[in-house]
Amino acid sequence: MLSTLKPKSIWQIFNDICKIPHPSHHEQMITKYIVDFANTHHIHCELDKVGNILLTKPATKGMENCPSIALQAHMDMVPQKNEETIHNFTTDPIQPYVDGEWVKAKGTTLGADNGIGLASALAVLIDPTIEHGPIEVLVTTSEETGMHGAFGLQANWLKSHYLINTDSEDEGEIFTGCAGGVDFTSTFAVAYAVIPEKHDCYISVSLKGLKGGHSGCDIHLGRGNAIKLMARFLAEYAQDISFRLADIKGGSLRNAIPREAFAEMTLCKQDLPQLESIVKQYQTILNNELGHVEPSIQITLSEVTSDKVKRVLTIEHQNKIINYLHAAPNGVVRMSDQLHGVVETSLNLGIVNILENQLNTHYLIRSQVDSAKDAVVSTLISLSQLTNANYEISGGYSGWEPNLNSSLLQLAKDKYYEIFSQKAKIMVIHAGLECGLFKQTYPNMDMISIGPTIVSPHSPDEKVNIQSVIRYWELLIAILKSAAQLK
Known part of the structure; x- marks a missing residue:
């Protein structure tokens, strides 16, 4: 007590x-x-x-x-x-x-x-x-x-x-x-298509078990960002299969390192064993790369009912989302030259979701140096412009x-x-x-x-x-x- x-x-x-x-x-x-x-x-x-x-x-x-x-x-x-x-x-x-x-x-x-x-x-x-x-x-x-x-x-x-x-x-x-810090939000409209006729398998991919933590105090500890790890899986590994993405989400606060991320997809049932093999391979890779700092990280598959997945993203917007999230910067940008062991500049990709036909991403940028903070904002603006995304900069403080x-x-x-x-x-x-x-x-x-x-x-x-x-x-x-x- x-x-x-x-x-x-x-x-x-x-x-x-x-x-x-x-x-x-x-x-x-x-x-x-x-x-x-x-x-x-x-x-x-x-x-x-x-x-x-x-x-x-x-x-x-x-x-x-x-x-x-x-x-x-x-x-x-x-x-x-x-x-x-x-x-x-x-x-x-x-x-x-x-x-x-x-x-x-x-x-x-x-x-x-x-x-x-x-x-x-x-x-x-x-x-x-x-x-x-x-x-x-x-x-x-x-x-x-x-x-x-x-x-x-x-x-x-x-x-x-x-x-x-x-x-x-x-x-x-x-x-x-x-x-100091500043919030950066990026949004772009997404379009949907009907589920391909041969896609008779509906899968949820879950990436969980990460430590998360404070996006300022813990950003230098090498912990995994669940959104970035999910994007990497979709961009580097799952592309070997003909899947269609229906939804993606991760994180809940822009100032907390995301601990969990989820993606829903459709595919042909005959491709499920290959997907399971890819997930097992990716799990081994994550354990090898992050196991010392993230010992409980786990990526799993589960089937979902067909009534839950009504539509999928168009190929164009599926690729756009995956490439955007995979390219998005995250983590420590620079350590301080004056203060040993102190992070000078960082950013945290804290939230991603699709709501009302719109992909939303939320970042929090931090820096001891205002010009360095502005440089990260400029990078995110460039990324937004490359994807024709709208963006908003708010809550800036020195x-x-x-x-x-x-x-x-x-x-x-x-x-x-x-x-x-x-x-x-x-x-x-x-x-x-x-x-x-x-x-x-x-x-x-x-x-x-x-x-x-x-x-x-x-x-x-x-x-x-x-x-x-x-x-x-x-x-x-x-x-x-x-x-x-x-x-």
């Missing part, structure tokens, strides 16, 4: 959060919980026009003259589940459980990203033992699907000059910069430029060493923290990002390390207690 874990206040609040459905754009219930929480504990609370929440608490006795510090978290979570898991993220609670040193969820994302950060900020507001100066807690909306709350943050609402973002995922690392002279960073470094007798790592994350957008509205704000260790966010394998939550909490409390040193 989470109630037995320490720090008790964080885990109790996090357990409450898990009971409340709160995927992006479905945040009414979690908003009500936070407002009710504030009212119950007599904490001042305001909402802005985009749904962000600001809670404020006066300084504890003797710290009234300390500078105000804002704690910041987002209220939404990424809704991902295993195919066999029955779960409605808009109505069903997350089911967390303790597994040794970790807290996990049954068959779904856990929501520790950013639920633990949110729980810690709320816990600060109600813990009478914590010494601190004036506190603001900013809770933003719909971060995971485009940082809508951060984009809509109004000037002069926050009074704090210092802000601690709680959305990083490696305890022992203090983040002082992040990548990165958060590191400030190694930050007084808040120096205080956090000092306190980490003082508590744990070891140096914290100063990092820049290849993910989109909201700090980059906060800087546009509050250009003089001094910010850092810290958090506990969360593994495989944005996937059903997400888990948070229990001991790291304790260490993160100790550091957070120590920074708040030492706020006077920020003067």
Whole structure:
């Protein structure tokens, strides 16, 4: 039970959060919980026009003259589940459980990203033992699907000059910069034909078992992208058979590495043994190439009923789709020359589907360098033009430029060493923290990002390390207690 874990206040609040459905754009219930929480504990609370929440608490006795510090978290979570898991993220609670040193969820994302950060900020507001100066807690909306709350943050609402973002995922690392990002959507109309008369076999091809993960934090780990692997199968291997493609889909979020992809096709039953042989061959190839990082990857065939497949794509559009997806860039584009081991530029092909006679693909591009981000966008524009596709560029935001002279960073470094007798790592994350957008509205704000260790966010394998939550909490409390040193 989470109630037995320490720090008790964080885990109790996090357990409450898990009971409340709160995927992006479905945040009414979690908003009500936070407002009710504030009212119950007599904490001042305001909402802005985009749904962000600001809670404020006066300084504890003797710290009234300390500078105000804002704690910041987002209220939404990424809704991902295993195919066999029955779960409605808009109505069903997350089911967390303790597994040794970790807290996990049954068959779904856990929501520790950013639920633990949110729980810690709320816990600060109600813990009478914590010494601190004036506190603001900013809770933003719909971060995971485009940082809508951060984009809509109004000037002069926050009074704090210092802000601690709680959305990083490696305890022992203090983040002082992040990548910028932009969404790219490409669409083109597709045409259908009748199923060939001799095609008496209807097959679903499933590619599953991949780890997936965060398209920023995990993009450099060499994990497979299910969409790209399915496209490769159709382009390189299945072409030996005369098949007709009826449908293709994969992924569900542009900021999560796709774990699964599916294709439906028709063919002559006499060609089924050859297709089965090709699938077996491709399985061996995938195991050989990706087995060390993707040990559970599996490609399988299953027959579907004829009433499910009513039509197939024309040969022209079948080839167009397969070639487009096979040629689509994906993954790490360049590593940073200045920051060892940090990805500079990447993109994630996160979603593909055919809806209403239209192929839709969704990418998320990230980079520490705006011009490099623009170069990837230009590549996708060229690919779209080659296929006569329409495209849309949206949600662009700049990165958060590191400030190694930050007084808040120096205080956090000092306190980490003082508590744990070891140096914290100063990092820049290849993910989109909201700090980059906060800087546009509050250009003089001094910010850092810290958090506990969360593994495989944005996937059903997400888990948070229990001991790291304790260490993160100790550091957070120590920074708040030492706020006077920020003067």
